[in-house]
Amino acid sequence: MNETAIARHRRPGRPKEDTSLKETILNHAxxxxxxxxYEGTTVRDVAARAGVNQALIRYYFGSKxxxxxxxxxxxxxxxxxxxxxxxxxxxxxxxxxTVEEIVHAYLKPQWDMKYSGESGAAFVRMQARLHAEPEExxxxxxxxxxxxxxxxxxxxxxxxxxEIPKEVISTRWAFLVGAxxxxxxxxxxxxxxxxxxxxxxxxxxxxxxxxxxxSAGLRTPVS
Amino acid sequence: MNETAIARHRRPGRPKEDTSLKETILNHAxxxxxxxxYEGTTVRDVAARAGVNQALIRYYFGSKxxxxxxxxxxxxxxxxxxxxxxxxxxxxxxxxxTVEEIVHAYLKPQWDMKYSGESGAAFVRMQARLHAEPEExxxxxxxxxxxxxxxxxxxxxxxxxxEIPKEVISTRWAFLVGAxxxxxxxxxxxxxxxxxxxxxxxxxxxxxxxxxxxSAGLRTPVS
DNA sequence: GATATAATTATACGCATGAATAATTAATGC
DNA sequence: GCATTAATTATTCATGCGTATAATTATATC
Numbered sequence: 001m002n003e004t005a006i007a008r009h010r011r012p013g014r015p016k017e018d019t020s021l022k023e024t025i026l027n028h029a030x031x032x033x034x035x036x037x038y039e040g041t042t043v044r045d046v047a048a049r050a051g052v053n054q055a056l057i058r059y060y061f062g063s064k065x066x067x068x069x070x071x072x073x074x075x076x077x078x079x080x081x082x083x084x085x086x087x088x089x090x091x092x093x094x095x096x097x098t099v100e101e102i103v104h105a106y107l108k109p110q111w112d113m114k115y116s117g118e119s120g121a122a123f124v125r126m127q128a129r130l131h132a133e134p135e136e137x138x139x140x141x142x143x144x145x146x147x148x149x150x151x152x153x154x155x156x157x158x159x160x161x162x163e164i165p166k167e168v169i170s171t172r173w174a175f176l177v178g179a180x181x182x183x184x185x186x187x188x189x190x191x192x193x194x195x196x197x198x199x200x201x202x203x204x205x206x207x208x209x210x211x212x213x214x215s216a217g218l219r220t221p222v223s
Numbered sequence: 224m225n226e227t228a229i230a231r232h233r234r235p236g237r238p239k240e241d242t243s244l245k246e247t248i249l250n251h252a253x254x255x256x257x258x259x260x261y262e263g264t265t266v267r268d269v270a271a272r273a274g275v276n277q278a279l280i281r282y283y284f285g286s287k288x289x290x291x292x293x294x295x296x297x298x299x300x301x302x303x304x305x306x307x308x309x310x311x312x313x314x315x316x317x318x319x320x321t322v323e324e325i326v327h328a329y330l331k332p333q334w335d336m337k338y339s340g341e342s343g344a345a346f347v348r349m350q351a352r353l354h355a356e357p358e359e360x361x362x363x364x365x366x367x368x369x370x371x372x373x374x375x376x377x378x379x380x381x382x383x384x385x386e387i388p389k390e391v392i393s394t395r396w397a398f399l400v401g402a403x404x405x406x407x408x409x410x411x412x413x414x415x416x417x418x419x420x421x422x423x424x425x426x427x428x429x430x431x432x433x434x435x436x437x438s439a440g441l442r443t444p445v446s
Numbered sequence: 447g448a449t450a451t452a453a454t455t456a457t458a459c460g461c462a463t464g465a466a467t468a469a470t471t472a473a474t475g476c
Numbered sequence: 477g478c479a480t481t482a483a484t485t486a487t488t489c490a491t492g493c494g495t496a497t498a499a500t501t502a503t504a505t506c
Contacts, residue, residue, distance in 0.1 A: 021453085021454085036262070037260060037262055037356065038263075039259070039260055039261075039262035039263040040261075040262040042492080042493065042494085043493080043494065043495090044492080044493075044494090052454085052455095053454060053455045053456075054455095054494090054495095055454075055455070055456085055457095055495090055496085055497090056453080056454055056455080058494090058495070058496080059453075059454075060453095063494080063495080064494065064495095128355045129352075129355045129356070131355070131405065131408075132351045132352045132354070132355040132408060133260065133352070168432065171429070171432055172432070172436050174405070174406060175402040175405075175406065175433060175436050175437070176402070177405065178401045178402040178403070178404065178405020178406055179398040179399070179401040179402040179405075180401070181401065181405065182354065182397070182398075182400065182401020182402075182404065182405065183397060183398065183401055185354075185355060206394070208446075209391065209394055209395070210398060212440075212443055212445075212446070213395050213398050213440035213441075213443065214398070214440060216439045216440045216442070216443035217435075217436035217437060217439045217440040218436075219439070220435055220436065220438075220439035222435075223431075223435070244483085244484085265462080265463065265464085266463080266464060266465090267462080267463075267464090275484085275485095276484060276485045276486075277464090277465095277485090278465090278466080278467090278484075278485070278486085278487095279483080279484055279485075281464085281465070281466080282482095282483075282484075283483095286464080286465080287464065287465090
């Protein structure tokens with residue numbers, strides 16, 4: 001009675017290509033949403049990018065809003081999964097993790113995604129935009145995808161920073177999210193601020209800089 | 224030959240109200256852009272909010288894009304001005320400023336604006352969105368309005384943190400901008416992360432937390 | 447190989463949008 | 477007080493949008 005299994009067997013009309021059109025659409029939608037935001041993206045444009053009829057998008061995903069959600073959930077789920085795994089690895093160890101290790105474990109997955117290709121980079125930018133959009137819908141999406149892992153990270157930090165009140169750690173964690181999202185969103189902007197000197201700092205080194213910066217802030221004693 | 228002076232004298236058709244419609248439009252546009260973003264905002268909606276005919280917006284501002292620019296420049300200029308003044312005050316003093324003082328001088332103006340009323344809060348949210356939009360146009364606007372003061376702040380930090388390379392300070396400054404924009408954008412989100420415990424931290428206290436967090440990060444020695 | 451059904455396209459609908467123009471109203475200068 | 481000009485509104489235009497539906501193509505099953 002497995003419906004997906006049945007569906008896998010019965011699929012007439014499907015062309016011979018191996019990468020499904022559904023995935024192709026998702027990939028191009030990701031890029032379009034990242035470049036132009038939700039409102040700025042048209043279903044027509046996504047269809048054109050994917051080389052597909054506009055109605056096919058509706059056939060697969062329903063509304064434009066549904067398409068957006070599916071784009072977000074796809075990579076967001078992967079990201080969240082990596083974060084859980086990374087934290088598990090640190091907590092399963094006999095010796096307790098350092099602040100730097102926790103921060104790094106959280107940031108690294110999205111960092112890698114950013115440099116994993118055009119699609120990954122697009123998702124990162126898209127996410128930064130989502131965080132700036134105050135709509136109720138965007139908020140719910142983010143919570144659904146990320147909240148669980150974030151709470152685990154805050155708890156882990158709390159146990160190795162017992163002298164810092166939990167609500168302060170949570171607040172500082174929000175600072176952290178802001179800093180890394182902003183930076184990942186567009187490194188080009190960073191090199192404005194630095195008047196081009198950023199080129200001297202490599203990508204991996206930049207992550208180290210960020211981890212060091214954030215860890216110092218997280219660890220600093222409350223007055 | 225002062226054209227604006229001439230214009231000030233010759234203005235038939237102008238109704239008796241003291242707050243000009245032009246300003247009313249700007250105020251409502253600010254809120255609309257903050258709520259719905261650039262693409263999500265319609266000129267019609269702005270006109271309706273301002274209780275004004277749609278064509279009047281075109282008469283005063285030209286295109287929708289021009290309207291947006293004027294909204295941004297108006298408050299952005301004020302903000303930038305306050306930052307300059309605050310830094311001047313610190314630098315004119317005999318004793319050198321602390322990192323905390325510099326960070327606070329930079330953040331305070333926008334912090335105040337956030338709580339100065341509906342319009343100010345709207346601008347802050349609008350700006351956060353602008354920072355997430357990678358379009359060339361948005362980038363140019365931000366640079367035009369903010370770059371000069373940012374460079375002064377980075378220079379000031381450099382002189383009291385001589386052991387930290389200038390490009391590292393610039394990079395860390397970008398982290399700072401990300402953290403504070405993210406937080407100002409919507410404090411409601413913060414109280415998600417903190418599971419409601421944020422209420423225990425007052426608004427002014429929150430700024431102190433942020434300043435402390437960022438200053439610790441800025442000061443931390445490079446490996 | 448006929449039939450059923452999944453995948454895909456072609457086409458159209460209704461509507462909201464940014465922009466534009468024309469008409470109207472109100473103040474000013476002489 | 478009349479002509480001029482600025483401010484404002486009413487209305488129209490062309491376009492692009494999300495959505496919807498009908499037609500077509502391809503595959504699998506028997």
